[in-house]
Amino acid sequence: MRELWLVLFVAAGSAHAQGGQPPSQVLSQSLPDMVPLLDGVTDKAGPELRNDSNTPLTTAQSQELQQLKEIANSGQPNETHNVVAARAAWVLGLMYLHGTGVRTDVVQAHQWFERAYDKGERMASAGLAWCALQGCISTPNVPAAKKWIAVLRTVDPARARYLEWLSKTRLSPIPVLSLEPGSPQAGMLAHRHLLVSAARGGDVHAQIELGLESAAINRFDKALQYFQEAAPRSVVASDNVVIVKEHLTIQKAKSGAEIKPPAPGHNAEALFKEARRYHRGEGIPVNYNEAIRLYRMAQSAGSVQAQRMLNLIYARTSADGQLDMGWMRQLSDADVSGPTPQMGHSTGPRLLHREPTPLYDLLPKLWKTKH
Numbered sequence: 001m002r003e004l005w006l007v008l009f010v011a012a013g014s015a016h017a018q019g020g021q022p023p024s025q026v027l028s029q030s031l032p033d034m035v036p037l038l039d040g041v042t043d044k045a046g047p048e049l050r051n052d053s054n055t056p057l058t059t060a061q062s063q064e065l066q067q068l069k070e071i072a073n074s075g076q077p078n079e080t081h082n083v084v085a086a087r088a089a090w091v092l093g094l095m096y097l098h099g100t101g102v103r104t105d106v107v108q109a110h111q112w113f114e115r116a117y118d119k120g121e122r123m124a125s126a127g128l129a130w131c132a133l134q135g136c137i138s139t140p141n142v143p144a145a146k147k148w149i150a151v152l153r154t155v156d157p158a159r160a161r162y163l164e165w166l167s168k169t170r171l172s173p174i175p176v177l178s179l180e181p182g183s184p185q186a187g188m189l190a191h192r193h194l195l196v197s198a199a200r201g202g203d204v205h206a207q208i209e210l211g212l213e214s215a216a217i218n219r220f221d222k223a224l225q226y227f228q229e230a231a232p233r234s235v236v237a238s239d240n241v242v243i244v245k246e247h248l249t250i251q252k253a254k255s256g257a258e259i260k261p262p263a264p265g266h267n268a269e270a271l272f273k274e275a276r277r278y279h280r281g282e283g284i285p286v287n288y289n290e291a292i293r294l295y296r297m298a299q300s301a302g303s304v305q306a307q308r309m310l311n312l313i314y315a316r317t318s319a320d321g322q323l324d325m326g327w328m329r330q331l332s333d334a335d336v337s338g339p340t341p342q343m344g345h346s347t348g349p350r351l352l353h354r355e356p357t358p359l360y361d362l363l364p365k366l367w368k369t370k371h
Contacts (some may be wrong), residue, residue, distance in 0.1 A: 086117075132147075146167070158201025195209055224244045233361055278294060
């Protein structure tokens with residue numbers, strides 16, 4: 001054990017470490033350049049060695065989880081150990097909060113956050129603030145959240161502003177539909193500066209939130225800008241970028257983008273295939289207007305499949321007779337070669353979404369990829 005902690009001293013860069021250099025070891029992915037992986041035995045008994053989807057852990061993950069627990073639970077009383085143990089406890093709190101590698105357990109998450117903070121990991125104040133807002137160990141406690149947000153402000157000001165905005169809007173009572181002075185909705189607008197400030201400070205969750213807000217009022221160009229800013233640090237934001245770009249393509253098609261007639265001599269089958277290309281966006285941008293035009297030409301040329309597709313398209317339109325874009329997307333995978341259409345794997349329009357929690361981006365990559 002003395003040799004193990006000597007390794008920890010050196011890995012943490014302690015100026016007071018004694019003795020020679022430790023042997024070369026693989027570094028922990030959760031504690032980069034701080035803690036070497038134990039020659040890890042996996043926890044044979046541990047029902048906790050799984051995530052909520054029951055996906056088996058890799059060898060590296062099993063070793064990592066064992067290592068984190070060993071370090072976080074160790075009682076070595078010195079400053080360097082506390083830095084490393086605090087980081088390990090913080091990572092364990094994030095894992096239990098999100099159910100990555102272990103079953104979701106918000107009570108344990110809160111306990112690990114407390115331990116991490118007590119050992120000096122001030123970023124754990126973000127976990128304690130979120131737990132206070134969510135009620136990890138009791139009912140939601142906004143005053144306690146304010147205390148921890150104040151601490152977080154000295155470590156990560158942008159995230160602190162986002163959590164403050166969250167506590168004053170989404171976690172407040174449901175607003176009445178009024179914008180009278182002093183109404184809850186007016187209060188939501190009054191607190192929007194916190195969200196904007198957090199986004200300008202680089203908080204990925206605030207950027208995603210502003211993207212969602214812009215999309216809700218059909219400012220998809222602005223939404224795309226926000227999602228693109230967050231995309232380098234968020235898979236969710238990257239997915240939203242793809243969805244918004246697709247929507248903008250559809251909007252362009254609906255607005256009467258230039259439509260080129262098919263080359264002369266196209267027969268019914270060729271016209272139908274060309275219509276499918278525009279419908280699905282195979283090698284070209286999706287263009288529903290052009291797809292329908294080509295389906296009609298194919299129908300006129302005698303294509304039964306085109307007739308079936310047009311029947312499906314117009315079987316579900318909006319109240320004012322406009323195309324249902326979600327239905328069009330579903331039909332892009334429909335097989336109309338037989339008398340009964342067979343739907344593909346499409347399940348309707350893809351929805352814009354947020355990260356699971358305002359702490360998800362802080363999970364080490366090793367665990368984030370398994371969530």
